[in-house]
Amino acid sequence: MKILCTVKRVTDPEVKLKIGADQKSIATDNLKYVLNPFDEIAVEEAIRLRDKHQGEVIVVSVGPSDVSTQLRTALAMGADRAIQIVHAGELDSDGVARLLQKVYEQEKPDVVLMGKLSVDNDSWQAGPLLAEYLGLPQATYASKNDSLESDNEKNKVPGITIEGTTATVVREADGGIETLKVQLPAVITTDLRLNIPRYPSLPNIMKAKKKEIKEHTPQSLGVDVTPKVRVLKFELPPARKAGVKVADSAELLAKLRSEAKVIS
Amino acid sequence: MIGFELSDDQKALQETARKFARNEMWPKAPHHDKTSEFPHEIMKKAFEAGLMNLSIPQDLGGPGFAILDQCIITEEIAYGCVGMGTSMMANDLALTPIILAGTPEQKQRFVKPFAEKLKYASFGLTEPGHGSDAAGMETRIEKKGDHYLLNGSKCWITNGGVADQLTVFCTIDRKLGPKGICAIVVDKNMPGVSVGKHEDKMGQRASETVVLNFEDVKIPFDRLLGKEGEGFKIAMQTLDRTRPLVAISGVGVARAALEHAVKYSKERKQFGQPISGFQGIQFMLADMAADVEASRLLTWESAWMIDAGKPASMYSSFAKRVSTDTAMKVTTDAVQVFGGYGYVKEYPVEKLMRDAKLLQIYEGTNQIQRVVIARELLKQF
Missing domain, CATH: 1.20.140.10 (Butyryl-CoA Dehydrogenase, subunit A, domain 3)
Structure with a gap:
């Protein structure tokens, strides 16, 4: 089984962000980058599926040349090889999906695994757009019935079940859990409770150096990535207001009803 | 030229160690500090992530990290909890004498198994009466037929209770001072090895610290590192x-x-x-x-x-x-x-x-x- 797994570098959620002087970007000096946590889950799932069904895991990323750091992390976790689309300029989800479409057409994987969102831009778009451009079925927000404390999780059993050319995906929906069957090839995006990603072990970090990273550019893939989404302005969220103390549960209920309006 | 930039590899090692320290060690540190319970689960995870046995050479199945790389990793571990860190580093301290002075056969036998599976080794130098004056040690071996007999006790032994293997320093003749000291590899299951009291320490309480006693422990000659007197x-x-x-x-x-x-x-x-x-x-x-x-x-x-x-x-x-x-x-x-x-x-x-x-x-x-x-x-x- 061939699994294509997308990874994105995002600003380290532990680092405090500053808005750039133009107010349309994030100041990049002294920024630290990490692998998008949702993509880490996708990589973990891809490795588990590969270990169960044999085959290979190919990780792909779009970004400046130093995105290779995050690709190496995915390779150290256990991916087999990597593709890097070098692009330093602006990029929106649509551009990413169109680039990934080309990679898909070259690699012809059986399944595409992607994080459901990236924690920096929070757009949730790239997965569904890719499925649409490829005309493939999609299952978003893949989760699983087992808890993250279960023996299945400890034994690294994949949460997505694949039998023949059908994938069964448990997904989190508003009211509860929904089970989908999708025909492969398909695009599946991963949610938080699908698995606990492994640490790239130190010996594997050293071994990952020897794995292949193939480079492309938007030009070499023949994709125009001029953004269709324009950023007008970044603003910091308003400072949190101090909480209030309530005397008893009656007052709490009244406030939840009349002020917060979260219950009726 | 002087450069302070870490290589990409070093940054990746640092990042993994930092993440492990933050996510696995830091949240559990107060519990182990309070109870002095040995952090078995964390050690297991650390072993799987390759954060232990950093100095085992590659030909013995380890990562063979340079000391500088080990420092970059260990700073993060100590940041997470230095008590757990002391227990994580104890194998390296105990195995280094074998890596430095062991024969190829001894390295295969006494070092390689530690790269394959989570096991503990302890380093025994200090004694109740001899700390800084290590050369004055009293734990002794004497030749008896086809083996040595080991007698004495060692204190402040990190991981001594959970250890499978011990690197012990002892004297074959106290009159020789430092020149009489020998290094031997002891299997903790050998008859005559016993674990004494567990120390109730002020800090680094996640690490285990015990007294080890040796009473007429038979040590085959092939467990001597280097020559007699090189210990x-x-x-x-x-x-x-x-x-x-x-x-x-x-x-x-x-x-x-x-x-x-x-x-x-x-x-x-x-x-x-x-x-x-x-x-x-x-x-x-x-x-x-x-x-x-x-x-x-x-x-x-x-x-x-x-x-x-x-x-x-x-x-x-x-x-x-x-x-x-x-x-x-x-x-x-x-x-x-x-x-x-x-x-x-x-x-x-x-x-x-x-x-x-x-x-x-x-x-x-x-x-x-x-x-x-x-x-x-x-x-x-």
Whole structure:
């Protein structure tokens, strides 16, 4: 089984962000980058599926040349090889999906695994757009019935079940859990409770150096990535207001009803 | 040329270790500090992530990291919890004498299994009556037919209770002083080996520290490292290699204390403003930060010297002395920044202060480090 797994570098959620002087970007000096946590889950799932069904895991990323750091992390976790689309300029989800479409057409994987969102831009778009451009079925927000404390999780059993050319995906929906069957090839995006990603072990970090990273550019893939989404302005969220103390549960209920309006 | 930029590999190692420290060690540290329970689960995870046995060479199935790489990893581990870190590093301390002085057969037999599966090894040098004066040790071996007989006891043995294998230093003739010392590899299941009391320590309580007793333990000759009488040299060469790791542990502890102090100083308000606005606090934080940086660089330099094969005794003693004194000072000042809250166990900094104290004592007290430094210094002029 061939699994294509997308990874994105995002600003380290532990680092405090500053808005750039133009107010349309994030100041990049002294920024630290990490692998998008949702993509880490996708990589973990891809490795588990590969270990169960044999085959290979190919990780792909779009970004400046130093995105290779995050690709190496995915390779150290256990991916087999990597593709890097070098692009330093602006990029929106649509551009990413169109680039990934080309990679898909070259690699012809059986399944595409992607994080459901990236924690920096929070757009949730790239997965569904890719499925649409490829005309493939999609299952978003893949989760699983087992808890993250279960023996299945400890034994690294994949949460997505694949039998023949059908994938069964448990997904989190508003009211509860929904089970989908999708025909492969398909695009599946991963949610938080699908698995606990492994640490790239130190010996594997050293071994990952020897794995292949193939480079492309938007030009070499023949994709125009001029953004269709324009950023007008970044603003910091308003400072949190101090909480209030309530005397008893009656007052709490009244406030939840009349002020917060979260219950009726 | 001097460069301080880490390689991409080193950054990746650092990132994994940092993440492990933050996610796995830090949240569990208060529990193990309070209960003194051995962190079996964390050790298991650390082994799987390759954060243990850093010095086992590649031909024996380990990662064979240079001392500088080990320092980069160990700083993060110590930042997470230096007590757990001490237990994680104990294998390297116990296996280094075998890696340095063992025959190829001994390395296969006594080192390689540690790269394959989680096992513990302990290093036994200190005795109840002989700490800094290690060469005066009383634990002895004598030849009896086709084996040695080992008698005596060793104290402050990290992981001694959970250990499978022990590297023990003992004398074959006390009159010979350091020249009578031998290094042997003991299987803990051998008849006559027993674990004595578990120490109830002030700090680093997640690490296990015990007394080991040996009573007529039969040691086959093929468990001797090097020749009879080479044990002291092997012990000193081992400690020369591991000293930067104790030093960098001090940097990790100090960095954790500094971070807590900076964050707290911005939250805590007195006289209508955060205490970080007061110069008295700012000067303390500034000194703490500068000391952490200076200690790290000195430690990296000593590690680099060892990796480059240069004589490094004096530099690794510089590093151990400066970094662990820094850890003590910075953690003490962090408690001061926290005021009364710093002195209670609800807040994290008093643990760091208790943990730091041990770093000034073990693997050569800071007074012994000064002796080493002075001895080298006086030879130079």
